[in-house]
Amino acid sequence: MSFTAWLFFLPACFALNMAPGPNNLxxxxxxxxxGFLRAFVGGMGRLVSFAAMIALAATGLAVVLRASEAIFFLVKLAGAAYLVWLAIQLWRSNASPIGGTLDSDASLARIAWRECLVAAGNPKAILVFTAFLPQFVDVAKPVGAQFGVLGASFLALxxxxxxxxxxxxxxxGRFLTRATVRRWFNRTCGALLGAIGVSFLLVHRA
Incomplete structure (x- = not known):
């Protein structure tokens, strides 16, 4: 991979990173x-899944996943089911005061684990690592090192x-001072997560 190809990769990759999706929601x-710190540190959980996907793509094992309709369908189904479950939990959650006492659902471990599972069950993420990243790999050069650079760049972005x-x-969060507004915010996020989960079932392999 040339330096020029890497420079082309960065903005295209960042556009994918910033695209609205279940993890960003x-x-x-x-x-x-x-608060910011809990969301940022907890969000690192998704990097575990993404790093695993990059490793699979680098070793060629992701080809099996991409080629198998049954496995790909199971991943879609699991991801959709988990997002719908999260959507229901958000819809039914209590509108606890912002900055109040944190419950077990707000622990960093729970947030990170949730981010990890959502990323792992996202078929669109799988397609990114099996179809998008390889486009920037020069097969005439060592593939592992190139995947390492591309993967590290993706995770940093x-x-x-x-x-x-x-x-x-x-x-x-500054506008969520009223319990009614907080409740509808949670329900809106839940509805969007549910819609994304259903959309997972419409994702097809390239």
Whole structure:
């Protein structure tokens, strides 16, 4: 991979990082309810799934996932089911005061685990690593090192995206002083997560 190809990769990659999706929506919701730091640190959980996907793509194992309709369908189904479950939990959640006592659902471990599972069940993320990243790899050169550079760049830009969405959530949190507004904010986030989950079922392999 040439330096020029890497420069072309960065803006295209960042556009993918910043695209509205279930993980970024989670960051907004967590930041609005529990603050920037909890949303940002918890958001690192998604990097575990993304790093695993990059490793699979680099070793060629992702080809199996991409080629198998059954496995891809199971991933879609699991991801959709989990997002719908999260949507229901948000819809039914209590409108606890912003900055109030944190419950177990707001622990960093729980937030990070939720981010990890949402990322792992996202078929669009799988397609990014099996179809998008390889476009920038020069097969005439060592592939592993190139995937390492591309993967590290993706994860670094993902950290920036997490921070930006968390900041957006903190800004929105200023308007959630009334319990009714907080309740409808949670329900809106839940409805969007549910819609994204259903849309997962419409994703097809290239």
């Amino acid at each position: 989670l960051s907004i919701n967590v930041a609005a309810r529990h 993902e950290c920036v995206a997490i921070a930006l969405y968390a900041l957006a959530g903190v800004y929105l």
